[in-house]
Amino acid sequence: MELTQATLNDLLVQLQRGGGHMYLPDELDSEHLTDLLAGRYGTPRTLVLDGFTDPTVDEPKGAALLAPFKNRAVRIRAWAYGDQWVGAGTARDAEGAERPVLVVAHREVPQLLAVAPGEDVDWLERLIRITGWTQPAQRPDLDWAEVESRLGTPLPSDYKRMVETFGEGAFDGYLRLSQEPWTYLREDGLLMWASTEHEDSYCWKADGDDPDGWPVLVQSFDGEDVLFDCRATEFVCRILTDPHHRFTMARYFDTHWFMNYR
Known part of the structure; x- marks a missing residue:
């Protein structure tokens, strides 16, 4: 054979x-x-x-x-x-x-649980459950101080944990996770942390001194900007599991995984 x-x-x-x-x-x-x-x-x-x-x-x-x-x-x-x-x-x-x-x-795949009002949610842990991720942290030793110094800005803590955990790859083989933000939209006040095969760009609207408060902004392939008042990990959880989300992936995949490129 x-x-x-x-x-x-x-x-x-x-x-x-x-x-x-x-x-x-x-x-x-x-x-x-x-x-x-x-x-x-x-x-x-x-x-x-x-x-x-x-x-x-x-x-x-x-x-x-x-x-x-x-x-x-x-x-x-x-x-x-x-x-x-x-x-x-x-x-x-x-x-x-x-x-x-x-x-x-x-494989039984856990689904996103409902969020109670005022609940303090660890969205990265939910993302690990949703994708069935069982690997050890892929990039635990990233020098974020060096990255942030080079970019000239601190970065959201949940994004850093997401990159450390999953490494280089794509959710459902579709949503590519950037290993450090792309800065080519910086003149518009945006930093891009992920992208899709449909050429959607997932960014932060980098307003204010606290990166953990930056909202997610999607710059769609047709040029429309759509703002979401949430952090990156929550955004990924929701588009994976909510069939009514504007940028949902739940319509195409019933269960979810992370494809590690390395």
Whole structure:
């Protein structure tokens, strides 16, 4: 079997129709399989390494992928993608031989909870729940002092936490998170922190000395500016889950994930 993105897609379609798992031919390179999946879905989480299962693995972190192999999994990596878990690696078959495997399982995705009046919400934690994010912080050591000095302005704290947590990539493979704000709209008082494939620009209207008070401004592809009195993480949570939001992504995706480009 020549393993390409096309053949991988065929294998995934087979599994998605019936669910479950499959053992692949012995000559197939399991690392190549993992690389192809990473090219689609971003950085994986390691569930099993050298036969030892990560003790923190539970249902919200992909445990359903291990069920078909019981204690025979040797190395399994996992990706959250919409309402599915996708896993790949190696496991021992009924005869005890280690073979490449591909597995798909259903994923329950938590939805955005209602906000009570006056409730102090950690929108980043909600975003982590909505996307099923299980990876460690991707950029915990960013030198924000250097970035802010170079840009000439402090930045909103929730945005910095979002970049540290998710790193480089896109929500639902669509909303690209900038690793530091773009300043080309600065003469209009705007700093751009994200963009979409439809060429919408998500910015802050950088008014005032407190960046945590900056509202979000969307500069749509048709040139219209739309202001939202909320912070960046709340804005992302709402467009992912609220089908009535003007810039909703909930109409296109029932469940949500973050595609890490690295």
